[in-house]
Amino acid sequence: xxxxxxxxxxxxxxxxxxxxxxxxxxxxxxxxxxxxxxxxxxxxxxxxxxxxxxxxxxxxxxxxxxxxxxxxxxxxxxxxxxxxxxxxxxxxxxxxxxxxxxxxxxxxxxxxxxxxxxxxxxxxxxxxxxxxxxxxxxxxxxxxxxxxxxxxxxxxxxxxxxxx
Amino acid sequence: xxxxxxxxxxxxxxxxxxxxxxxxxxxxxxxxxxxxxxxxxxxxxxxxxxxxxxxxxxxxxxxxxxxxxxxxxxxxxxxxxxxxxxxxxxxxxxxxxxxxxxxxxxxxxxxxxxxxxxxxxxxxxxxxxxxxxxxxxxxxxxxxxxxxxxxxxxxxxxxxxxxx
Numbered sequence: 001x002x003x004x005x006x007x008x009x010x011x012x013x014x015x016x017x018x019x020x021x022x023x024x025x026x027x028x029x030x031x032x033x034x035x036x037x038x039x040x041x042x043x044x045x046x047x048x049x050x051x052x053x054x055x056x057x058x059x060x061x062x063x064x065x066x067x068x069x070x071x072x073x074x075x076x077x078x079x080x081x082x083x084x085x086x087x088x089x090x091x092x093x094x095x096x097x098x099x100x101x102x103x104x105x106x107x108x109x110x111x112x113x114x115x116x117x118x119x120x121x122x123x124x125x126x127x128x129x130x131x132x133x134x135x136x137x138x139x140x141x142x143x144x145x146x147x148x149x150x151x152x153x154x155x156x157x158x159x160x161x162x163x164x
Numbered sequence: 165x166x167x168x169x170x171x172x173x174x175x176x177x178x179x180x181x182x183x184x185x186x187x188x189x190x191x192x193x194x195x196x197x198x199x200x201x202x203x204x205x206x207x208x209x210x211x212x213x214x215x216x217x218x219x220x221x222x223x224x225x226x227x228x229x230x231x232x233x234x235x236x237x238x239x240x241x242x243x244x245x246x247x248x249x250x251x252x253x254x255x256x257x258x259x260x261x262x263x264x265x266x267x268x269x270x271x272x273x274x275x276x277x278x279x280x281x282x283x284x285x286x287x288x289x290x291x292x293x294x295x296x297x298x299x300x301x302x303x304x305x306x307x308x309x310x311x312x313x314x315x316x317x318x319x320x321x322x323x324x325x326x327x328x
Contacts, residue, residue, distance in 0.1 A: 006187060009211075012264030012275050013194045013257060020260075023170060023185025030177045034307060034320040041323045045316070047173075085267050090302040091290050093177060095259040096184075100176030103249050106312030111176050113310045114292075121294035123305070126255050128278075130285035138254040141287070143198060144277045148270030152209070156198040159205045 010150035019063040020089065024048065024056050029086065030093050032066065037079035065089070091126065098125045174314035183227040184253065188212065188220050193250065194257055196230065201243035229253070255290065262289045 006018040020026055027046055036045045043053055057080060060066045065086035071077045094114065101110050102125075114123040128136045145153050170182040184190055191210055200209045207217055221244060224230045229250035235241045258278065265274050266289075278287040292300045309317050 004187065006191070009191075010275065011194070012261045012268065014191060014264075015268040016260040016264035017187040017190055021187025021190060023168065023181040026181055026185060027170070027173075027178060030175070031320065033305075034324075036320055036323050038327070041327070045319055045323060087302050088263060088266065090305060091292065092256065092259040092263060094292060095256040095290070096180040097176045099252060099256060100178075100180035102252065104176065104179040106314075108311040110310030111174065111312045111314060112317055113308045115306050115308055116294045116298070116300040117304045117306045119294055119298060121296060121298070123292050123300060124295050124297075126259070126290050126292060128255065128258055128287050128290060130280045130283055131288050132285060133288075134280065134283060134285070136280045136287060138251050140281045141197075141254065142279050142281045144279055146274035146277045147272040148275045150270075150275060153276055155209055156195065156200050159200050159209060160198075163202070163205070 009152060011152040014152070016092075019065065020092065022056070024052060025060060026093065026096065028053070028056055028060065029065070029082075029089055030097075032080065032082050032086070033090060033093055037081065038077070039080075042080070060086070094123075095126050173316060175316040178316070180256075183229065184256065186220070188216060189224060190257065190260065192217070192220055192224065193229070193246075193253055194261075196244065196246050196250070197254060197257055201245065202241070203244070206244070224250070258287070259290050 006014040006021065009015070020029070024046075028042060031042055031045045036042055039053070039057075042048075043050060046053065057066065061068060064083055066080045066082055068078055069081055071079060097112070097114070115121065116123060128141065130136055143153070170178040170185065173179070184193070188210075192206060195206055195209045200206055203217070203221075206212075207214060210217065221230065221232075225232060228247055230244045230246055232242055233245050235243060261276070261278070279285065280287060292305065294300055307317070
């Protein structure tokens with residue numbers, strides 16, 4: 001597959017997309033979060049070719065998102081397990097799910113309810129909050145240079161200044 | 165570009181990825197959130213070919229994520245503006261940014277600080293909460309069939325039962 005590289009773009013979103021900016025990769029992660037972990041199971045759940053699935057899994061292992069591990073006890077079976085880095089993408093998957101349910105809803109309601117096992121409570125849709133816990137509307141969000149700011153931030157600043 | 169279709173997959177994540185499961189599309193959205201809105205400005209900010217940029221913008225207009233509008237006052241200039249549906253993707257972009265900053269950090273700290281304009285406060289990283297506001301750890305998240313549950317949910321359930 002011809003694929004652009006985002007590795008050299010000095011932006012956290014681009015750095016993330018270099019590793020997960022591909023629809024199959026994100027759908028594989030979704031299945032992994034639903035505890036579908038073996039190659040044949042992923043193939044069945046995703047309706048994906050062996051070739052594409054292998055290629056994506058290999059790339060995901062390379063990026064440290066999943067590991068391929070023997071099951072304890074069962075001699076031959078192996079499965080793909082999320083690493084801490086991969087599991088940390090649950091926020092991205094939930095954000096996509098919230099948006100999909102909000103804008104491409106089913107007539108009968110949500111396809112999947114997301115619950116907290118320990119309390120049994122349903123999760124609320126993700127929403128940005130300030131450090132003190134105040135909800136932030138999207139139009140109130142602004143970006144400032146951080147200590148690691150680079151080209152992408154300053155280029156946007158220049159473009160905005162030119163158009164102001 | 166050869167591209168898989170996720171339109172027929174009965175899953176909110178797949179429905180979202182059908183529209184935004186492409187790295188360039190998500191990077192264009194990132195630039196739009198940074199108020200980069202004209203074709204030439206987007207091209208400069210993204211370092212993307214005219215051809216790829218046009219194709220993605222057209223598709224994004226088709227999905228109702230952005231509109232191409234005349235500027236008030238300025239006779240000829242036109243710019244791409246986020247629709248409500250497009251702006252609602254700020255959570256997805258922030259989730260990718262949080263993950264990128266956490267796992268591919270710069271030595272000096274965050275590239276971009278995200279602030280609430282009205283309070284001046286910095287935003288905290290996105291984190292799932294229950295309806296009553298309790299933080300939920302990723303390992304405590306479980307999925308249940310919602311009223312609109314379909315094939316994707318029940319297939320995962322069958323696969324889990326087979327492996328249990």
